[in-house]
Amino acid sequence: MRIPRWFFSDLGLLESDITAGTAGLVDTSSGRRLPIEAGAESGVVRIGDLEYPITGSTIDLGLFARQPRLWVGNAALAAFCPVKDGWDLPLTSVSSQILLPWHRPEQKPDAVDDGSLAVKDARQPRLHRISARALFSGTDAALAAVSRLREELSGAEERSANLIRRRLEALARHSAEAMRCLAYRILLPDEPMPDYGRVFPSFVESGLTFLNEESIRAIAGSG
DSSP states (O other): OOOHHHHHHHHHHGGGEEEEEEEEEEEEEOOOEEEEEEEETTTEEEETTEEEOOOOOOOOOOHHHOOOOTTTTOHHHHSSSSOOOOTTTTSSOOOSSSBBSSSSOOOOOTTTOOOOOOHHHHHHEEEHHHHHHHHOOHHHHHHHHHHHHHHHHHHHOHHHHHHHHHHHHGGGGOSOOHHHHHHHHHHTTSSSOTTTTHHHHHHHHHSSOOOOHHHHHOOOOOO
């Protein structure tokens, strides 16, 4: 685990204030914890609430704190780190694809505090809040959040649009069929994205259904 010095400085911490344990990192000054553990698949690591395909043996927590493509929607990560809006940072050792853990921890819709995020672009805290609700709230609140993501996607610039698509892709693993079907239906007519060929295989590889009679009728009616 690599943690840059600015990370501690931004939080007003000493380097000794963050310790590593078997279940992740602990900020001993506040008691905040960041779960870190191996994911279900090889090469996948769970950091906070989400899983990430990672190459190499070192996790750069500074990259996760600075790159919105990694921290948006991950409430535990954003609460632990001094997150920033470093869109231009290259993802050299981690994929922009995020994965919803198979055993998804459900959160209350108002559990995400986006008011403390020190980022300049007001869209990022909003997308963070909506994405976290879509990924981790109960089904009714999550469905409403996915509909909000669809609205955000329609008017988003390229970077934010790709971020939203990745959060919708992560719903391929959601336990509720209605969530998977809605996410797939939103992505289906959408414009191609970088690594577009990975989005729809995610739904197939999940081994879960992502089409039902209602979504098929909706897709047919939108053509």
